[in-house]
Amino acid sequence: MASIFLKSTTTILFIFSALFIVTEALVLDSDGEPVFNGGQYYMIPQNIGFGGGLTRTTKDDYTPCPYYVTRDKDETSNGMPLTISSPLKILYLPESSSVSIAFQEMITVCIQSLGWRVIPDDSTGKLYVATGGGNxxxxxxxxxxxxxxxxNVYNIRYFNEQSGKASYVGFFEDDGLLGVTDDIPLKVMFKKAFDVIEL
Structure with missing residues (x-):
C-alpha cells in the first residue's frame, strides 16, 4: 500500500513539474534563443550607467576573499562568463525557476567556489552578492x-529563506557593487559566451 502511495505521489510531482515547465516562458538570450541549462553567458547590464558586463572584484585591498560582483570598467567589455544552471533535468531554463549562477572556474588567489551567494555587511547593513556559494x-x-x-531583458531576483521574501538585485551607487535592493533593479541581457552545439 505504501509503495502504491509513493508511486502515485511521485507521478503527481512529475506531472506538476512538467506542467510548470510548459506554462513558464523560457529565458531568451540576446539573439532571442532559449538559454541553455548549464550554459555559459555574459550578463550585460541594460541600466543606464558606465561600465560593461558583470565581473568580479575585491571589496578592498586587504581582503582578497570573497570576490564581489561589479561591472567591468570598460564599456566595450562583455565581462566574465557565467554559468547558469537549474536542478531540473531540462535543456532550457524557464523563467522564475530557481537557478545557481557562477563565474567560470579559474585559478585565483581566493581558493573557494565562484558560485554566487548573498552575504551581509555588518558595517552598512547591506546584503551583497559575492562568491563562495558553491554549485x-x-x-x-x-x-x-x-x-x-x-x-529578452530580465531582472535577477534573490530569495531570502529567513524572511521568506524575494527581492531584486541591483548596484549600490556608493560602491558600485551588486547587492539585494529593490531601489534600482538590475536589468540584463544574456549573451552567449561560447557557441552551443546541440546534439
Whole structure:
C-alpha cells in the first residue's frame, strides 16, 4: 500500500513539474534563443550607467576573499562568463525557476567556489552578492523585466529563506557593487559566451 502511495505521489510531482515547465516562458538570450541549462553567458547590464558586463572584484585591498560582483570598467567589455544552471533535468531554463549562477572556474588567489551567494555587511547593513556559494546555491531566479519593449531583458531576483521574501538585485551607487535592493533593479541581457552545439 505504501509503495502504491509513493508511486502515485511521485507521478503527481512529475506531472506538476512538467506542467510548470510548459506554462513558464523560457529565458531568451540576446539573439532571442532559449538559454541553455548549464550554459555559459555574459550578463550585460541594460541600466543606464558606465561600465560593461558583470565581473568580479575585491571589496578592498586587504581582503582578497570573497570576490564581489561589479561591472567591468570598460564599456566595450562583455565581462566574465557565467554559468547558469537549474536542478531540473531540462535543456532550457524557464523563467522564475530557481537557478545557481557562477563565474567560470579559474585559478585565483581566493581558493573557494565562484558560485554566487548573498552575504551581509555588518558595517552598512547591506546584503551583497559575492562568491563562495558553491554549485548548489540555487536561491536566484530570472524574471522578465517589466515595462520593457524587448522580451529578452530580465531582472535577477534573490530569495531570502529567513524572511521568506524575494527581492531584486541591483548596484549600490556608493560602491558600485551588486547587492539585494529593490531601489534600482538590475536589468540584463544574456549573451552567449561560447557557441552551443546541440546534439
Amino acid at each position: 548548489f546555491n540555487r536561491k536566484f531566479s530570472i524574471k522578465r523585466a517589466e515595462g520593457e519593449s524587448r522580451n
